[in-house]
Amino acid sequence: xxxxxxxxxxxxxxxxxxxxxxxxxxxxxxxxxxxxxxxxxxxxxxxxxxxxxxxxxxxxxxxxxxxxxxxxxxxxxxxxxxxxxxxxxxxxxxxxxxxxxxxxxxxxxxxxxxxxxxxxxxxxxxxxxxxxxxxxxxxxxxxxxxxxxxxxxxxxxxxxxxxxxxxxxxxxxxxxxxxxxxxxxxxxxxxxxxxxxxxxxxxxxxxxxxxxxxxxxxxxxxxxxxxxxxxxxxxxxxxxxxxx
Amino acid sequence: xxxxxxxxxxxxxxxxxxxxxxxxxxxxxxxxxxxxxxxxxxxxxxxxxxxxxxxxxxxxxxxxxxxxxxxxxxxxxxxxxxxxxxxxxxxxxxxxxxxxxxxxxxxxxxxxxxxxxxxxxxxxxxxxxxxxxxxxxxxxxxxxxxxxxxxxxxxxxxxxxxxxxxxxxxxxxxxxxxxxxxxxxxxxxxxxxxxxxxxxxxxxxxxxxxxxxxxxxxxxxxxxxxxxxxxxxxxx
Numbered sequence: 145x146x147x148x149x150x151x152x153x154x155x156x157x158x159x160x161x162x163x164x165x166x167x168x169x170x171x172x173x174x175x176x177x178x179x180x181x182x183x184x185x186x187x188x189x190x191x192x193x194x195x196x197x198x199x200x201x202x203x204x205x206x207x208x209x210x211x212x213x214x215x216x217x218x219x220x221x222x223x224x225x226x227x228x229x230x231x232x233x234x235x236x237x238x239x240x241x242x243x244x245x246x247x248x249x250x251x252x253x254x255x256x257x258x259x260x261x262x263x264x265x266x267x268x269x270x271x272x273x274x275x276x277x278x279x280x281x282x283x284x285x286x287x288x289x290x291x292x293x294x295x296x297x298x299x300x301x302x303x304x305x306x307x308x309x310x311x312x313x314x315x316x317x318x319x320x321x322x323x324x325x326x327x328x329x330x331x332x333x334x335x336x337x338x339x340x341x342x343x344x345x346x347x348x349x350x351x352x353x354x355x356x357x358x359x360x361x362x363x364x365x366x367x368x369x370x371x372x373x374x375x376x377x378x379x380x381x382x383x384x385x386x387x388x
Numbered sequence: 389x390x391x392x393x394x395x396x397x398x399x400x401x402x403x404x405x406x407x408x409x410x411x412x413x414x415x416x417x418x419x420x421x422x423x424x425x426x427x428x429x430x431x432x433x434x435x436x437x438x439x440x441x442x443x444x445x446x447x448x449x450x451x452x453x454x455x456x457x458x459x460x461x462x463x464x465x466x467x468x469x470x471x472x473x474x475x476x477x478x479x480x481x482x483x484x485x486x487x488x489x490x491x492x493x494x495x496x497x498x499x500x501x502x503x504x505x506x507x508x509x510x511x512x513x514x515x516x517x518x519x520x521x522x523x524x525x526x527x528x529x530x531x532x533x534x535x536x537x538x539x540x541x542x543x544x545x546x547x548x549x550x551x552x553x554x555x556x557x558x559x560x561x562x563x564x565x566x567x568x569x570x571x572x573x574x575x576x577x578x579x580x581x582x583x584x585x586x587x588x589x590x591x592x593x594x595x596x597x598x599x600x601x602x603x604x605x606x607x608x609x610x611x612x613x614x615x616x617x618x619x620x621x622x623x624x
Contacts, residue, residue, distance in 0.1 A: 181456055200484035259485075262485060290410055292454060293438060293548075294437070296437060296438075298411025299410055337411075375409075376409050379409050383407055
């Protein structure tokens with residue numbers, strides 16, 4: 145799993161004290177925005193994402209309408225106070241890219257054929273960021289979509305793995321992402337589908353060898369199974385809470 | 389709390405109901421048929437949405453517990469006029485598209501260009517879905533009891549909770565009607581029109597309906613609603 149023993153990695157122990165395959169403490173809650181059609185919160189460590197689903201509803205502008213199927217529209221944004229120095233609100237190059245890749249990842253598991261000309265809007269907001277915001281957002285969005293009763297073939301779970309110098313780690317935090325020594329850090333966010341175990345999204349920022357990428361995918365897949373369990377648990381809990 | 393959960397689990401298994409998430413296997417076997425909200429994947433019947441799975445005989449379906457309203461033929465729905473075209477009206481009822489009410493589906497003859505005199509923007513209309521095929525949802529107000537409603541107020545609840553508000557053969561609606569002297573018209577889309585002369589009665593009805601919607605998944609709801617109504621009267 146880790147790099148070859150002969151080349152010693154500069155990052156053998158994680159600063160957070162976690163094991164290399166340990167995810168930060170997760171927490172999830174469904175139904176946090178009662179007026180929405182579906183909503184969820186997902187948290188790993190200090191990264192927190194909330195997702196709100198509105199729709200299916202009429203799509204404006206009309207030229208975006210598709211008479212064959214409904215469309216998915218994802219809007220990702222970080223709140224101004226989510227990091228230490230203020231983030232300028234509004235769309236940025238980064239947030240538009242993340243909105244788009246999250247849209248593609250989520251579109252692979254949902255089926256909107258029943259809703260021609262309609263749109264399902266997903267709003268992802270990050271109130272608190274410590275790396276891995278896009279994957280936390282996708283995790284929250286998958287739960288919110290399920291909560292909204294959107295027809296889905298399966299769930300998706302997301303995790304950001306990384307290579308810090310030569311050590312492969314799971315769920316990278318901000319300190320690790322900024323690691324500059326040796327080979328530096330490589331950030332690999334990935335999305336796995338829950339049932340067919342396919343990759344819905346894979347991004348890579350940094351340098352990594354093909355062999356290492358294969359093992360990173362494997363540890364990411366295992367981590368996603370743990371995340372999936374958290375998603376399922378909080379979805380099922382959301383109904384039991386109403387039953388009390 | 390734990391006891392409550394156990395109780396619910398047993399009630400689910402008695403009716404063969406189970407909470408499922410999308411992609412979860414409901415049952416495996418070649419002879420089962422996937423119905424609404426379920427699909428077949430090889431040997432297994434899989435949930436295609438979040439909800440309660442129900443296996444009755446060989447038929448497997450997932451009952452929605454959340455989400456927006458999906459129009460079905462024969463449903464009576466309540467909506468507001470949001471558009472007037474040259475041959476009909478567009479009605480917003482909180483679904484994925486607007487419904488269309490044609491001039492031909494109104495019980496009296498209306499001259500072209502006088503549509504707004506009959507139904508105008510913002511009017512609340514009770515109508516029946518008669519076609520969901522093809523292009524859009526078509527509704528009609530030709531039958532008795534359908535058409536424009538005036539006065540009163542609209543209470544909006546989640547459409548999946550409408551069956552609880554109606555009750556068995558309308559028992560719950562009648563219970564509320566008796567308690568508040570209000571006229572109640574429940575649309576399948578979760579919009580409920582309430583009218584009772586006095587505003588106090590309408591607010592009381594609204595409170596009761598919201599109480600039902602909040603407690604829609606509990607057992608013995610009728611008694612709880614009766615208690616709730618008694619408490620409301622005591623407070624006065």
